Amino acid sequence: MKELMLGNKAIARGLYEAGVKYISSYPGTPSTEITEEAAEFSEMYAEWAPNEKVALESALGASLAGARSFTAMKHVGLNVAADPLFTSAYTGVNGGVVICVADDPAMHSSQNEQDSRHYARAAKLPMLEPSDSGECLAFTRLAYEISEKFDTPVLLRTCTRVAHSQSLVELGPRQEKPLNEYVKNPAKYVMNPGFGFKRHFAVEDRLKELARFSETSPMNRAEINDTSIGFVCAGSCYEYVKEAFPSASVFKVGMSFPMPIESIRAFASRVEKLYVVEELDGVFENELRAAGIRVDGGKDIFGFIGELSQSRVAEAMGLAPKETARFEEPVPARPPVMCAGCPHRGVFYVLSKLKLTVLGDIGCYTLGASAPLSAVDSVVCMGASVSMLHGFNTVRPEGANKAVAVIGDSTFLHSGITALTDIAYNRSISTVLILDNSITGMTGHQQNPATGYTLRMQAVPPVSLEKVCEAVGIRRVRSVDPGDLKALEACIKEELQADEPSVIICRRPCMLLKYVKPKPALKVDTAACRACRSCMRLGCPAIRFESGKAVIDATQCVGCGLCAQTCAFGAIKEA
Amino acid sequence: MTKSIMIVGVGGQGTLLASRLIGRVLVNKGLDVKLSEVHGMSQRGGSVVTYVKYGDKVYSPIVDKGEADFILSFEAVEGARYLEMLSKTGTLITNTAEIYPITVITGAMTYPENPTQKLSEICSVKAVDALSLAREAGSEKAVNVVLMGVLSRFMPEIEQASWLEAIEALVKPKFIELNKKAFLLGREA
Ligand SMILES: Cc1ncc(C[n+]2csc(CCOP(=O)(O)OP(=O)(O)O)c2C)c(N)n1
Numbered sequence: 001m002k003e004l005m006l007g008n009k010a011i012a013r014g015l016y017e018a019g020v021k022y023i024s025s026y027p028g029t030p031s032t033e034i035t036e037e038a039a040e041f042s043e044m045y046a047e048w049a050p051n052e053k054v055a056l057e058s059a060l061g062a063s064l065a066g067a068r069s070f071t072a073m074k075h076v077g078l079n080v081a082a083d084p085l086f087t088s089a090y091t092g093v094n095g096g097v098v099i100c101v102a103d104d105p106a107m108h109s110s111q112n113e114q115d116s117r118h119y120a121r122a123a124k125l126p127m128l129e130p131s132d133s134g135e136c137l138a139f140t141r142l143a144y145e146i147s148e149k150f151d152t153p154v155l156l157r158t159c160t161r162v163a164h165s166q167s168l169v170e171l172g173p174r175q176e177k178p179l180n181e182y183v184k185n186p187a188k189y190v191m192n193p194g195f196g197f198k199r200h201f202a203v204e205d206r207l208k209e210l211a212r213f214s215e216t217s218p219m220n221r222a223e224i225n226d227t228s229i230g231f232v233c234a235g236s237c238y239e240y241v242k243e244a245f246p247s248a249s250v251f252k253v254g255m256s257f258p259m260p261i262e263s264i265r266a267f268a269s270r271v272e273k274l275y276v277v278e279e280l281d282g283v284f285e286n287e288l289r290a291a292g293i294r295v296d297g298g299k300d301i302f303g304f305i306g307e308l309s310q311s312r313v314a315e316a317m318g319l320a321p322k323e324t325a326r327f328e329e330p331v332p333a334r335p336p337v338m339c340a341g342c343p344h345r346g347v348f349y350v351l352s353k354l355k356l357t358v359l360g361d362i363g364c365y366t367l368g369a370s371a372p373l374s375a376v377d378s379v380v381c382m383g384a385s386v387s388m389l390h391g392f393n394t395v396r397p398e399g400a401n402k403a404v405a406v407i408g409d410s411t412f413l414h415s416g417i418t419a420l421t422d423i424a425y426n427r428s429i430s431t432v433l434i435l436d437n438s439i440t441g442m443t444g445h446q447q448n449p450a451t452g453y454t455l456r457m458q459a460v461p462p463v464s465l466e467k468v469c470e471a472v473g474i475r476r477v478r479s480v481d482p483g484d485l486k487a488l489e490a491c492i493k494e495e496l497q498a499d500e501p502s503v504i505i506c507r508r509p510c511m512l513l514k515y516v517k518p519k520p521a522l523k524v525d526t527a528a529c530r531a532c533r534s535c536m537r538l539g540c541p542a543i544r545f546e547s548g549k550a551v552i553d554a555t556q557c558v559g560c561g562l563c564a565q566t567c568a569f570g571a572i573k574e575a
Numbered sequence: 576m577t578k579s580i581m582i583v584g585v586g587g588q589g590t591l592l593a594s595r596l597i598g599r600v601l602v603n604k605g606l607d608v609k610l611s612e613v614h615g616m617s618q619r620g621g622s623v624v625t626y627v628k629y630g631d632k633v634y635s636p637i638v639d640k641g642e643a644d645f646i647l648s649f650e651a652v653e654g655a656r657y658l659e660m661l662s663k664t665g666t667l668i669t670n671t672a673e674i675y676p677i678t679v680i681t682g683a684m685t686y687p688e689n690p691t692q693k694l695s696e697i698c699s700v701k702a703v704d705a706l707s708l709a710r711e712a713g714s715e716k717a718v719n720v721v722l723m724g725v726l727s728r729f730m731p732e733i734e735q736a737s738w739l740e741a742i743e744a745l746v747k748p749k750f751i752e753l754n755k756k757a758f759l760l761g762r763e764a
Contacts, residue, residue: 004602108613165636166610242634311639322641325697327655332684334676336621372681541620544680
């Protein structure tokens with residue numbers, strides 16, 4: 001029987017069926033569930049690594065030892081893992097290696113809209129792009145066959161609508177793959193200039209073979225229908241095209257690098273007009289044009305930005321938009337907010353109150369940038385808060401007592417340690433706040449090396465953030481409870497005055513963790529409330545103003561008590 | 576013919592469970608089904624959307640402008656936000672409960688008055704106080720299943736037993752009875 005399954009879960013199932021032994025990833029939307037689902041199968045080893053580079057390198061190690069191995073990451077994760085990626089193309093594999101990269105056009109949960117297809121071309125690695133869950137499973141299995149047949153890591157690219165959609169899949173049994181023999185082979189695996197240069201020839205030869213393979217692979221297919229219009233598309237775009245133009249001819253690209261250029265040329269000759277439908281960059285279009293294939297429409301009509309959809313495709317092709325009803329009044333925006341009781345709230349309340357420059361980072365605490373806290377000055381990529389603060393303070397030393405970096409526990413371990421080492425080593429007088437909520441919150445609660453648990457909830461010695469900071473050369477390391485606004489403010493002020501680098505660890509577990517028990521909701525004594533709106537500056541979703549007084553929503557309040565601390569009139573109390 | 580349902584609400588209201596229950600019922604009916612959901616940032620009290628599409632053969636997993644046969648809205652203005660997705664012959668099934676977004680709490684924007692009333696002047700609306708019914712069933716958290724019960728009346732092709740089977744299969748054992756009650760309250764509302 002067929003089963004309805006999330007694309008990510010179908011990839012995990014594909015790993016299981018392909019006999020994969022080793023999985024190491026760092027979480028990132030929309031790729032996270034692959035590794036979580038894979039961890040449900042006891043036949044496979046699965047772990048969270050501290051970052052994507054480590055995850056990929058460890059998978060390469062497992063491959064060298066002879067195992068089929070895997071790593072998954074979001075699009076920007078591949079930037080972090082790019083160093084091993086490029087050279088792994090030279091070494092090739094022993095056990096098969098598949099690297100899943102999940103793009104996020106429209107930035108549902110990301111900091112940019114980069115297009116990972118460029119990596120396949122730049123690193124000279126084959127790339128497969130499934131369109132639905134069935135293909136997620138099937139292409140994962142095929143990817144291992146390609147990896148071992150052609151001696152290369154394989155990229156499996158998804159996007160939000162493939163990773164986070166459910167469709168029907170057919171399950172198969174696991175095929176155990178015993179470890180391949182490990183034989184020492186420096187000419188293949190030691191990439192010094194002497195050996196590496198020779199391997200570059202192997203890479204180029206392999207690309208030619210892969211291009212021939214792509215021409216015959218059933219992953220790429222021409223669906224000839226009405227020949228007045230032909231589309232070339234892959235992944236989710238295939239689904240949009242089929243829905244918008246069910247009777248058109250379509251060339252479905254499943255193996256998207258190397259592209260099956262000759263097959264597409266043949267397809268192009270059978271249709272009157274050829275359109276290339278792809279999200280983000282004009283990668284396919286450019287390759288077809290470079291091969292001399294006439295393209296009648298592509299980026300000029302579909303654009304470079306955001307997600308496509310059936311109606312975006314239809315309208316770009318000149319069809320009239322569907323008539324729809326409209327609600328005439330403006331509907332108030334509903335952006336995500338820090339939860340009631342979030343330990344990050346107190347930190348941003350104080351930073352905002354002190355009017356500091358805040359070099360921000362990526363995690364739930366990026367929400368500290370939203371009104372009314374509006375406390376964050378910059379967010380670039382994981383770890384950048386700490387390194388940017390170093391640069392900022394080095395050229396503006398007089399402002400160092402007015403600037404801080406904020407970084408989460410998982411993000412600090414991902415790529416903050418090296419940045420803090422820069423501060424300690426080159427002695428900028430910088431103050432870094434580590435927001436330790438004992439979990440990787442943003443991506444949906446994954447364990448990390450500081451929480452004391454593994455992906456499979458095995459208890460392990462946690463990384464001591466204090467000792468790490470001290471070990472890289474920070475002498476002033478303190479911890480404080482961000483639920484105590486006075487203590488937190490005093491601590492930040494003191495460290496900003498210090499004339500050497502310092503770290504403040506703001507430590508309080510995420511309110512959504514099972515072991516954190518909510519306290520009874522607080523209540524506003526309406527007679528005592530002077531309507532000063534101090535509590536409203538917290539941006540707590542459980543507090544609102546009604547008839548000129550603050551009101552606490554008892555269904556949302558978890559009794560964290562921050563609002564009571566901001567009230568100068570003692571109007572907020574335990575119920 | 577492909578049919579489309581759009582489920583909209585506020586992060587944390589359990590829209591995912593609703594779409595998965597509906598998905599199971601449709602698969603058991605032998606239909607092709609696709610669900611689409613967005614995870615990550617949207618869970619933190621933000622506006623959330625999931626799509627259910629079904630028919631003999633479904634391609635796109637998302638519901639687009641003017642396509643939704645039903646919008647199931649867990650909150651009073653969320654249906655208004657996505658109204659342009661509703662097909663001209665579609666029905667908006669909405670909870671009447673209002674949850675103020677942070678932009679309203681901070682005073683940056685205003686919450687429309689009587690959104691349900693205004694919506695019913697524009698399109699076909701079935702409004703239900705799902706929060707009260709969920710409380711009656713035993714938990715405010717059951718708003719999602721109450722609304723599924725309401726939707727079930729609009730899908731006569733699916734028998735009641737099939738919905739109850741999905742609840743038994745997908746809900747934690749200790750909440751099954753509560754959710755069945757919530758479903759039936761919604762179905763009769
Ligand atoms: C290179 C890279 N990998 C992964 C992500 C996805 N991601 C965003 S924030 C985050 C971790 C957040 O955890 P933490 O720092 O502990 O902060 P919290 O969300 O718990 O406040 C992850 C994994 C990313 N944006 N960039």
